[in-house]
Amino acid sequence: MNAEAYDATPPLGGTAGEVLTRYLHQRAAAFLRALSLRGGNEAEADALLRGSARRIGGALHIYAPLTDPSWAEPLRTELGWLTTTLGREPQYATRLARLLSALRRLSVAADEPAVAVGGAAAPAPSGGPLALGAARAGALLERQLTLARTRAHSASLQAMGSSRFHALADAIAVLVSEVPLAPAAAAPARTAMPPLASQAYRRFADAAAALPLHRAAHPYNADAVQASLGADLTADLQDAPWHQVRVLLRLSRYAAEVARQDGDAADRQRLAEAAGLLERHREAAESASAVAAAARTPRIAPATAYALGVLHADQRHEVEAARFAFSRLWQAAIPGPRGL
Amino acid sequence: MNAEAYDATPPLGGTAGEVLTRYLHQRAAAFLRALSLRGGNEAEADALLRGSARRIGGALHIYAPLTDPSWAEPLRTELGWLTTTLGREPQYATRLARLLSALRRLSVAADEPAVAVGGAAAPAPSGGPLALGAARAGALLERQLTLARTRAHSASLQAMGSSRFHALADAIAVLVSEVPLAPAAAAPARTAMPPLASQAYRRFADAAAALPLHRAAHPYNADAVQASLGADLTADLQDAPWHQVRVLLRLSRYAAEVARQDGDAADRQRLAEAAGLLERHREAAESASAVAAAARTPRIAPATAYALGVLHADQRHEVEAARFAFSRLWQAAIPGPRGL
Numbered sequence: 245m246n247a248e249a250y251d252a253t254p255p256l257g258g259t260a261g262e263v264l265t266r267y268l269h270q271r272a273a274a275f276l277r278a279l280s281l282r283g284g285n286e287a288e289a290d291a292l293l294r295g296s297a298r299r300i301g302g303a304l305h306i307y308a309p310l311t312d313p314s315w316a317e318p319l320r321t322e323l324g325w326l327t328t329t330l331g332r333e334p335q336y337a338t339r340l341a342r343l344l345s346a347l348r349r350l351s352v353a354a355d356e357p358a359v360a361v362g363g364a365a366a367p368a369p370s371g372g373p374l375a376l377g378a379a380r381a382g383a384l385l386e387r388q389l390t391l392a393r394t395r396a397h398s399a400s401l402q403a404m405g406s407s408r409f410h411a412l413a414d415a416i417a418v419l420v421s422e423v424p425l426a427p428a429a430a431a432p433a434r435t436a437m438p439p440l441a442s443q444a445y446r447r448f449a450d451a452a453a454a455l456p457l458h459r460a461a462h463p464y465n466a467d468a469v470q471a472s473l474g475a476d477l478t479a480d481l482q483d484a485p486w487h488q489v490r491v492l493l494r495l496s497r498y499a500a501e502v503a504r505q506d507g508d509a510a511d512r513q514r515l516a517e518a519a520g521l522l523e524r525h526r527e528a529a530e531s532a533s534a535v536a537a538a539a540r541t542p543r544i545a546p547a548t549a550y551a552l553g554v555l556h557a558d559q560r561h562e563v564e565a566a567r568f569a570f571s572r573l574w575q576a577a578i579p580g581p582r583g584l
Numbered sequence: 585m586n587a588e589a590y591d592a593t594p595p596l597g598g599t600a601g602e603v604l605t606r607y608l609h610q611r612a613a614a615f616l617r618a619l620s621l622r623g624g625n626e627a628e629a630d631a632l633l634r635g636s637a638r639r640i641g642g643a644l645h646i647y648a649p650l651t652d653p654s655w656a657e658p659l660r661t662e663l664g665w666l667t668t669t670l671g672r673e674p675q676y677a678t679r680l681a682r683l684l685s686a687l688r689r690l691s692v693a694a695d696e697p698a699v700a701v702g703g704a705a706a707p708a709p710s711g712g713p714l715a716l717g718a719a720r721a722g723a724l725l726e727r728q729l730t731l732a733r734t735r736a737h738s739a740s741l742q743a744m745g746s747s748r749f750h751a752l753a754d755a756i757a758v759l760v761s762e763v764p765l766a767p768a769a770a771a772p773a774r775t776a777m778p779p780l781a782s783q784a785y786r787r788f789a790d791a792a793a794a795l796p797l798h799r800a801a802h803p804y805n806a807d808a809v810q811a812s813l814g815a816d817l818t819a820d821l822q823d824a825p826w827h828q829v830r831v832l833l834r835l836s837r838y839a840a841e842v843a844r845q846d847g848d849a850a851d852r853q854r855l856a857e858a859a860g861l862l863e864r865h866r867e868a869a870e871s872a873s874a875v876a877a878a879a880r881t882p883r884i885a886p887a888t889a890y891a892l893g894v895l896h897a898d899q900r901h902e903v904e905a906a907r908f909a910f911s912r913l914w915q916a917a918i919p920g921p922r923g924l
Contacts, residue, residue: 349806349810350809350813378813463803463804463905464804464901464902464904464908466689466898466901469690469894469898469901470689470692472894472898473687473690473717473891474690474692539886539887544886545886546879546884546885546886546889547879547889548889549886549887549888549890550879550889550890550892550896551813551893552893553889553890553892553893553894553896553897554809554813554894554896555893555897556890556894556897557893557894557897557898558806558809561804562804564804568803
């Protein structure tokens with residue numbers, strides 16, 4: 245962080261324990277508020293619940309030396325379970341919308357205005373066997389992803405009614421009043437927290453630097469699409485480092501939030517953009533996998549399989565496009581490690 | 585053309601008729617030499633034959649006002665017939681090699697070294713049903729394109745043995761000694777030829793400027809792949825203006841060759857690169873069409889259809905990549921109209 249940005253940030257007063265406790269209080273309160281909102285807009289409440297749970301888990305991870313590990317570690321495990329369980333349903337919904345919208349884009353003529361992405365309607369066959377295959381592929385994906393989504397919804401409901409969830413909610417309720425701290429938390433926040441936030445940032449920046457950024461910044465390198473017909477592991481091996489960078493960036497952003505080490509507006513903007521691109525990368529990669537899975541459905545028509553093949557390659561190109569955009573963004577202005 | 589480049593060009597001496605006659609003599613001699621070479625390396629001889637025929641036809645087209653139209657127009661028609669007939673076989677060969685190489689690239693893992701593109705061998709199945717589908721798709725394309733190639737070869741042999749061809753060869757033999765000129769050919773080459781060459785260049789440059797270059801220069805715009813599942817006409821409508829620019833660029837380069845209006849080395853280099861990119865655009869577009877045609881084969885397995893879908897989208901992305909490269913090249917340095 246440069247001196248100017250540092251001056252603009254409110255001072256980090258009190259002990260590290262006080263600052264961390266204040267942050268966890270706020271997030272725990274949001275978590276409990278989300279719980280009470282679930283009767284109304286369920287999707288919105290769940291998003292707030294997941295966001296709060298992820299931030300609490302992230303803060304406990306990055307600032308682990310400041311808390312009692314025998315309390316923090318099991319809590320982090322439970323928070324991870326909750327966010328994973330609740331995260332599935334919206335992921336399936338997003339994936340289906342993305343794939344149907346891509347099919348629609350691939351099916352319309354360039355001069356035909358694309359219909360605004362409505363709900364879940366499959367693209368209408370507008371000409372020829374290819375378009376018919378696209379319509380069938382859309383129907384197949386809709387069936388499979390809607391089923392997956394319904395199952396995920398049931399699993400969420402079941403999880404929310406379980407004694408495991410009630411124990412977690414109780415633990416979060418305790419967080420509103422009290423956080424079990426380690427002795428290191430007695431140090432001033434100004435000296436104890438920035439090194440931990442910087443460490444989180446460095447982990448992310450190092451992982452990002454280890455990505456094949458130079459190659460990815462070269463447009464149309466066709467690297468990501470290589471995985472389309474390769475062995476099933478090819479895509480996973482290729483994508484894993486990018487997914488890892490996405491997780492590390494999220495942790496680093498949470499850590500900066502706690503320690504108010506999130507730099508100036510331009511820094512924040514750049515990191516938010518980077519996070520958005522890595523999220524796009526993940527969605528495209530997972531959508532491509534869903535298409536490959538759908539193509540393994542027995543007894544599908546060749547025209548359907550053909551459309552799925554086109555869609556798979558299209559999503560792998562979206563993966564490539566996201567890598568390209570991330571590489572360009574990242575190489576254009578690499579912010580130095582901050583706070584230290 | 586700027587003054588410096590003009591000074592470096594040898595002077596365009598004599599009448600326009602003399603310059604055109606000299607050029608046609610050279611090309612006709614090459615044509616006849618290619619004919620006598622056919623006993624040896626047939627492919628090489630045919631390439632020389634096609635190149636000479638295309639240049640003679642191009643020169644007669646651009647410099648039409650300088651020649652007797654009742655002689656030139658039928659000759660151009662016959663030259664067009666010959667280049668089209670002889671051009672099919674190498675096109676099928678190139679297309680097959682391109683598609684098998686793409687399948688191989690799509691099937692190997694990123695860290696597995698791609699095997700050097702050998703002959704016509706289909707990629708070996710290296711894992712999973714996707715790779716098996718790729719191998720079958722390769723075998724299907726190989727069968728279809730080899731059959732098409734064999735037919736084109738027979739058609740070439742038949743054409744070369746026909747009385748139509750012998751009449752054309754006689755007309756070319758006459759060109760070596762005598763070119764039927766129009767009265768306008770008596771004008772000095774320096775004044776009569778550059779305007780015609782410039783006109784050819786302007787036609788090309790205007791058509792290039794009318795392309796959606798701004799859009800194409802934006803990487804990963806996904807325009808070309810839209811055609812993959814659209815009605816069959818979508819790709820044709822999209823690609824036609826680019827193909828047209830390719831033809832106009834070739835004519836303009838031939839015209840410049842005749843009138844020695846081909847600018848400085850940088851100009852020539854840029855136009856050669858542009859021509860190469862438009863050729864890549866055409867090859868990718870036609871390869872994608874061949875894949876779509878193969879996918880319409882009755883009773884193919886879904887895995888094969890899937891691999892063909894991936895390959896189709898891949899080739900449409902190659903189309904997009906070629907447009908991107910052309911747009912960047914062209915927007916970076918648009919040479920002004922030359923010679924006038």
